[in-house]
C-alpha cells in the first residue's frame with residue numbers, strides 16, 4: 001500500500017459541485033480582485049473564529065508581515081518568538097527590519113515556554129510572537145498576561161491552528177493580531193496561496209486593510225508604506241465553501257489523532273512519545289507528531305512500507321545559515337532536542353480506517 005501524506009482530491013470531490021459553482025460565479029462576474037466574495041469570506045472567517053475583524057491576504061507570510069507593519073515594528077525593535085517553527089515566523093520579523101529574539105519551547109506542547117519569556121524582555125522588545133504549532137494553541141493565557149504587564153503586543157502565528165481552542169481562548173481571536181495561512185496543506189486550505197489577519201481592534205483593522213493595498217487611504221492616495229497583499233476573489237469564494245465542511249473535518253482530524261494516540265501509547269517503553277494535548281484544549285492537528293529514537297532509520301523503514309513521514313522542523317532558526325547572525329538566542333535547548341526527534345505521520349480528514357490501520361501496524365511492527 002502507498003499511503004498519501006495528505007489527500008486533497010477526496011476532499012475536493014466531496015464539495016466539487018459547490019466549489020465549482022462558486023468559482024464559476026466569479027468567472028462570470030469578473031471582479032477577480034476585491035470582488036464581493038472577499039467581504040463575504042472575511043465575514044465568514046470572523047464569525048467562525050469569534051474575532052471582530054478578519055482581513056484576507058495573499059499568504060500566511062504576508063499576514064505576519066502586515067501584522068508587524070501595522071504595529072509599526074521595524075529596525076531597532078525586538079520580537080520574542082520560538083526557535084522551532086516554519087521559517088516564515090522569523091522571516092517576517094527580519095523582513096520588517098526587527099530582530100527575532102528566540103525563547104525556548106516547552107517539551108510537551110512544542111510551543112513557546114511562557115516561563116522563559118520575561119528574562120528575554122528588554123527596552124527594545126515590542127511584541128511577542130507565539131506560534132500555535134501543530135494545531136495546538138500556544139499558552140496565550142499566560143503570554144497575554146506577560147504582554148499586558150510589559151505593555152507589549154502579541155501576534156499569534158496561527159498558520160497551523162485555525163479553529164483551535166483552549167479553555168475559553170480561541171486561535172485567531174485571542175491576541176492583538178493573529179495571522180493564519182490557507183496554504184493547501186494547512187488544516188483549512190484554499191486552492192493556492194492565501195492567508196488572513198485577525199484583530200478585535202477597529203483602528204488596527206483599518207490599518208491592516210490599508211497596508212494590504214499599498215498603504216492607500218483612498219485611491220492613489222498613500223498615507224503609509226504598504227504591500228500588495230490582497231487575496232484573489234476566486235480563493236475567497238473557495239474558502240467560504242471549504243469553511244462549511246471544516247467543522248466536520250476538525251472532528252475527523254481529532255478522530256484520527258486519538259486513534260494514533262491509543263495505538264502508540266504502548267510504544268513509550270521503546271522511547272516513542274505521543275503528542276500531549278492539555279485538558280480543555282482542542283487541537284486541530286495540523287500535524288500529528290511523535291518523538292522517536294533513531295529517526296533516520298525510522299523514516300527509511302516507513303518509506304519502504306509506503307508510509308510517508310515528514311520532519312517539522314529539522315533545524316532551529318539559530319542554526320539556519322541565513323538567520324544565525326540575525327537572531328538573538330536566549331534559550332533553545334528543548335528546541336534543538338525536538339528538531340532531532342520529531343516526525344509527523346499522515347493525517348487528513350478523509351483518511352480511511354484501513355489506511356490508518358496499515359500505518360499503525362507498520363509502526364508497531366517496526367518498534
Ligand SMILES: *Cc1c(COP(=O)(O)O)cnc(C)c1O
Pocket residue numbers: 059060061062085086088089131157159160180181182183193194195
Ligand atoms: C505555513 C506557515 C507560515 C506561512 O504561511 P504561508 O501561507 O505558507 O506563507 C507561517 N508560519 C507557520 C508556523 C506556518 O506553518
